[in-house]
Amino acid sequence: MGVIAMDKKQITLYYSSENSIGKQLNAYVESSGKDHLTIDISKTNVTGTQWAELADGLNKNISDLVNTDHPDFKEAYGENSVDLDDDGWLKILNKNPSLLKNAIVIKGKDFIELTSASDFKQYMDPDSAGIEKPY
Numbered sequence: 001m002g003v004i005a006m007d008k009k010q011i012t013l014y015y016s017s018e019n020s021i022g023k024q025l026n027a028y029v030e031s032s033g034k035d036h037l038t039i040d041i042s043k044t045n046v047t048g049t050q051w052a053e054l055a056d057g058l059n060k061n062i063s064d065l066v067n068t069d070h071p072d073f074k075e076a077y078g079e080n081s082v083d084l085d086d087d088g089w090l091k092i093l094n095k096n097p098s099l100l101k102n103a104i105v106i107k108g109k110d111f112i113e114l115t116s117a118s119d120f121k122q123y124m125d126p127d128s129a130g131i132e133k134p135y
Contacts, residue, residue, distance in 0.1 A: 002053045008108035011036040014054060018042045018098035024117035025103045042097035048090045054104055057111030062089045067101040 004012070013029045015022035017040045029036050039046065046054075055062045066089055067073060068082065073096075084092075092099060102113040105123060114120055 003047070003049050004053050004057075004106065006106060006109055007035075009035055010107070012106040013038045013103060014041060014046065014100075014106075015103035016040065016042050016097040016100045019100075021114075021116060022100075022103055025114055025120055028117055028120045029105075041093070041100060045094065048087070051090055051093060052086070054111065057106065058104065058113055062086045062093075065089070065101055066092055067099050070099050072096060073099055 006012075011029055011032065011034055013025060013036065015025050015038065017023055017026065022040075026038055026040070029038055051062055051065070055065055058064075063084065063086075068077075073092075076096075102115050105112045105114055105120065107123075112119075112123055114123070
């Protein structure tokens with residue numbers, strides 16, 4: 001059993017308010033009229049277990065959640081590939097929330113990575129590309 005509550009009637013958004021896409025997505029979720037929980041990782045500490053569950057829900061490694069192309073990452077860790085264990089990647093996310101590659105939405109058991117505000121609109125529109133499952 002995971003530690004992240006999953007409710008098919010609620011949207012949960014993990015995002016960083018330190019980037020413009022995160023701010024836009026938060027505004028969309030807040031104005032959606034749907035039950036929601038927004039978690040701004042720049043203000044709320046996300047545990048290692050939660051990060052692991054988010055990565056697993058997306059079928060990714062924790063390292064895949066970090067934007068290694070971000071200028072702040074390159075400044076701190078260089079241009080070459082970085083070889084860290086999961087704890088190292090977790091420390092990066094906790095110390096530098098702006099390095100979260102994409103916002104993550106959970107609805108029911110579905111984990112979706114959002115790269116733009118329009119992704120959220122598409123996800124919430126049941127007629128769009130069959131992304132949202134009828135509940």
